[in-house]
Each structure stands twice: as structure tokens, then as C-alpha cells.
Amino acid sequence: MPKVTFLGHAGLAVRATAFRLLADPWLAPTGAFLGAWHQYPRNDHLDLAEVLDADWVAVSHEHLDHFDPWVLERLPARTRILIPAYPGPAFRERIRRAAGARQVIEVSPWKKFPLDNRGSWITAIPELSPMCHDAAFLIVADGRSVLHCNDARLTAAQARRAKHLAGGRLDLMALQTSGASWHPICYEYPPEEMARVSLAKRIAKLRAAQRLVRQTAPELAVPFAGPPCFLDEEVAGLNWVLDQEDGAFCDPEASVRWLREHLPNQAFDHFQPGDAVELDTGAVTRDPVSAAFSYAWSPADRTAYLERYAADRKELVAGVLASYPEPGPDLFERFTEHFRRLGSLSDYFLEQIAMTVRFEVTGPNGGSWDVDLRPGAVSVAEARPDVRPQYRITVAGRWLDTVLTGRLAWEDLLISFRLSLYRDPDVYNDHLVGLLKHANAAALRAVEEYETGRDESERIIVHSAGRNFDIPRYCPHAGEDLSIGAVVRDGQIHCLAHNFAFDLATGQCVNARAAALGSRPVDACAAPVAPSASTPASTPASADVSAVELPATAMDVPASFGGPTSVDAPAPVGLAATVESPAPVE
Ligand code: FES
Numbered sequence: 001m002p003k004v005t006f007l008g009h010a011g012l013a014v015r016a017t018a019f020r021l022l023a024d025p026w027l028a029p030t031g032a033f034l035g036a037w038h039q040y041p042r043n044d045h046l047d048l049a050e051v052l053d054a055d056w057v058a059v060s061h062e063h064l065d066h067f068d069p070w071v072l073e074r075l076p077a078r079t080r081i082l083i084p085a086y087p088g089p090a091f092r093e094r095i096r097r098a099a100g101a102r103q104v105i106e107v108s109p110w111k112k113f114p115l116d117n118r119g120s121w122i123t124a125i126p127e128l129s130p131m132c133h134d135a136a137f138l139i140v141a142d143g144r145s146v147l148h149c150n151d152a153r154l155t156a157a158q159a160r161r162a163k164h165l166a167g168g169r170l171d172l173m174a175l176q177t178s179g180a181s182w183h184p185i186c187y188e189y190p191p192e193e194m195a196r197v198s199l200a201k202r203i204a205k206l207r208a209a210q211r212l213v214r215q216t217a218p219e220l221a222v223p224f225a226g227p228p229c230f231l232d233e234e235v236a237g238l239n240w241v242l243d244q245e246d247g248a249f250c251d252p253e254a255s256v257r258w259l260r261e262h263l264p265n266q267a268f269d270h271f272q273p274g275d276a277v278e279l280d281t282g283a284v285t286r287d288p289v290s291a292a293f294s295y296a297w298s299p300a301d302r303t304a305y306l307e308r309y310a311a312d313r314k315e316l317v318a319g320v321l322a323s324y325p326e327p328g329p330d331l332f333e334r335f336t337e338h339f340r341r342l343g344s345l346s347d348y349f350l351e352q353i354a355m356t357v358r359f360e361v362t363g364p365n366g367g368s369w370d371v372d373l374r375p376g377a378v379s380v381a382e383a384r385p386d387v388r389p390q391y392r393i394t395v396a397g398r399w400l401d402t403v404l405t406g407r408l409a410w411e412d413l414l415i416s417f418r419l420s421l422y423r424d425p426d427v428y429n430d431h432l433v434g435l436l437k438h439a440n441a442a443a444l445r446a447v448e449e450y451e452t453g454r455d456e457s458e459r460i461i462v463h464s465a466g467r468n469f470d471i472p473r474y475c476p477h478a479g480e481d482l483s484i485g486a487v488v489r490d491g492q493i494h495c496l497a498h499n500f501a502f503d504l505a506t507g508q509c510v511n512a513r514a515a516a517l518g519s520r521p522v523d524a525c526a527a528p529v530a531p532s533a534s535t536p537a538s539t540p541a542s543a544d545v546s547a548v549e550l551p552a553t554a555m556d557v558p559a560s561f562g563g564p565t566s567v568d569a570p571a572p573v574g575l576a577a578t579v580e581s582p583a584p585v586e
Pocket of ligand 1: 478479480496
């Protein structure tokens, strides 16, 4: 009986004997993020009355392609809304405002929340680090299990624990392989650098999905959740990201091809809005309208589709844009006040940031303003030519004003892609983004406690270039189990969760500002031993477990992305991008 219908993007509908649950439905015809993002392919042919007739709606996080206020407003009064419990109040408060009188319930991590009286349940699996308020949902309906990963970058151990909790079997695992990041597409990179970073990001995303599937072997694995398309004139140029030769986002069809190449014994499929799969039998029904769409269309066919789509939504998008007026003459004053408040929230974050961020604010009442973020010395001033900022954000005043007025969160603005970014050096600063997106003392304190309270007593040994290194088993960034979720190469360990790379000799993170890996060279040690892939997450290996030089095949670039399938082949462009200069997930 249990059936999953795909709603487009990350939306799923689960029909069970006694209930109907929607997870992360995004249906608004106005798109999301200041009208910039739209569902791709379009899902506005779905029968709205039928889709919205739900007992439960689970919303994983506050990104507007998952949390759709337009949907919540149209739900029946009986629908109850489930959200993960996060350390800060921002998501809870936003969703309560959008839900009106409907009940909103926070689901505790890993706790089974009953959905009926027949043994069905749901739980939330948040990312380990509270820096990211993202969570997967594990749903068991009439005895069948769905792991809906959303945008959460689960560790391999979390995915294995989810399978264990679901009774040792995952019937369907839906994985985000597309990404939704403003890096690299909002960055002012020259074309060749943009192509190199884009390829690295796509490969990193696929490798992260591959490791979760390899660890859990679900009955069916489904890449989903993007990419979006861009219909408004200001951002329509970004549709280059959809190209699978040199774009920034992997589409589900390309993802399935790549994953099948790398895990040939695993069942994969991709689905479009309205497609459905019966979990008891695996029978698939295809939506006749969506069947006319293909991610693999020629550029001309894709352009024609997007032009029709843009024409259909032109008035709706214009209505969204018209609701954001130009800011008044007090913009700089409110900007200053905003950053003074942010600067008062966490000295720990300011220590990690320690940089000057320049805002080039265009349009009426804009200007060039420097924000210096350091402990005890947050200052905002007109930009001076003798100051060299480490970060530059160019944004129209009307978009910046959405954040200053509290109408949008910083992350919404960044993801709208209605801005451009530059940084020097070109190194990701997790804490700058963290301060902006959380903007709340309790949420920032939770990150500080997580990062300063790490237990590094469980150690593993890795071997690279003839040397052995004693390192913590869990990644200092966000806890990935490095004994199963990393690749060692050329003196570096690359964590597959978010693609941070650490130099084994120094422990320093080489591609982001992040805590160092507590690495110690070891003169002599026993030959490394691979941990068993079947080790249950609930019974971690002993503290003296030795680990591995992980298989080079994990670094493979498929022929379809312009690279060979072996790292031993002569260095190609794609491979070099992946191995030598990985791009962390941002
Ligand atoms: S857990 Fe994020 S890079 Fe390792």
C-alpha cells in the first residue's frame, strides 16, 4: 500500500493506509528567494487540491525551496506540521507565522514520532554540527522506510544508523545531488576558474551521495532536489548552471548516470513531478505531463521551455518584485545598527571571522561600506581606499533592505543569487556565513559548544606517501567518520561530507577556514586495516582502530564529465580540479 509520489524538487507525498504526509513540498507559482528560483521541471500541473489534502506536512529547514509559506497557507486546518528541533528559534518562529492556526510540532532528533496507530513513524536526523540547521527525515509507513535526505549532509555513520533504526532496510533513499549554493555561481571568477570550481563542486556532491548509498545499500536510491531554474531577467543568465558539460548543478538524470557508473549493483532511478513508486512492489507510474520533459534536451529546446515558462510566470514574478520597494535615506544607519547587533552576539564567531567585509550597495541610498568583524571591535564605516577587504559583497539596496527589515534572512538573500561575491584569499569562511545566517546568540552558542567540545580521543591511523599519521576519527568540521567517509591522497585527507581537505603533516585545513585536524606523524605502525563497511553505527570500532588509505576509485571522474575513470590516468582537467583543489561545500 505505501506509495511515494514525487512533487518536484525535494517534495514527496507519502500515502499510507491511515495517513498522507507531504515532505518539503515546494509548489508556489511565485517561485522562491525573491522570485529568482523556480521549480525545474515545472510542477504547476499537479492537482493542487489532491496534493494538499494531507494529514502531516514535514518541513526540514527554512530554505524557501523546502519551506514554502504559499503551501502552508493553503493546507486544511487539520494538517499538522512537523519540523526538526534546532538550537535557535528562527525556523520555529517563521514556520509558526506561516502556519497560522495549524499545529506545529518539533520532532526531536532520532526520536520516533508516531504518525498513526499502526506503527508508522517519522524522525528527524539533523546534521551533527549545529552550524547547519539541515535535517533528513526518516519515515516508516506501513512497515516501509523512506530516508528523505533533503539538503542535510548526513555522515556515513548517521545514514547507517538510520537504516538500523528502520529495521535494517531502506526501501527508498532520496538524495540531494544538485546543491543550492551561491558558491561558485555568484562569485566573480574568470570563466576558466568558474568551470573548474563548478566541476569540482559537482563531483564533490556526487561523491558525497555515493558514499551514503554505498554505506546503506537502499532498495532504491533517487537523486532529487534540484536544480532550480531562473525565470526573472535579472537572474535568467544563471541558467547556464543547468548545462551538464560545464554547469554548476548536477541534474537527476546526470546524477543517476554517474552513480550507476560508480555503483553498478545499486538500483537508482530519477523521478519527475507526479511520478510515483509503490514501496511494496517497486512498481513505478510516470506522470504523462512530466514525461514530455527531459533534463537532457538540447540547449535550444531547453531555452524554448524556459522562455515559455518565464512568459507564463512573468506577471507573478513582477508582483513579487514590486513588493520590495527601494530603501529610504536611513539605509546606512540601519545597516550599521544591524551589524552592531550581529557583532554583539558571539566573540567566538568574531574570532573565527576576523576580517573586513566590504558591501558595495547599489541603487538609491547605497554606498561602499566596510564592516570590520573582530572580537570586541566590530565597526561599520564608509569604505576607505587604503583598506583591503577580504570579502566583497555587491548587492542592490532594495535586496539588502529585505534583511535589515527582517523580511528575509541573510541566507535567503544569498541563495536568491541577486548579488555577487568576491573574496581574497579565495577561502571559505564557515563562521562568516554562520554568523549571518543564524544571527541569534543561542544558535551561535550551540555551534561554539559543539566546536570547542569535540572529543578527539578516538583515533585512527592513515597512511600516505610512505608516512603514517595518527588523526582523530571524526572530522573536526562536522563529525564525519573519516575511517569510512574520506579519501587520502598526496599527504591530504579529503572529508567527503563537505569536501574540506586537511594537510596530514600540519593538520591545517587547506581549502577553508576551519579547525585543524589534530594530526600526529607516527614513525612506525602496523599496516593499516580497513574498517568493515558493515560495522553498525551504534557500535563504533574501538579507539585504536587503524584506518586506511582509502581506495583511489572514490576520486574517479566519469567519462561523461570529461575525465577518465581512474586516478592513475594522466592528469585531466576534471581530475585535477577534484583532487588538487577541492571546493568545500558552502
Ligand atoms: S564533516 Fe564537513 S568536511 Fe568533514
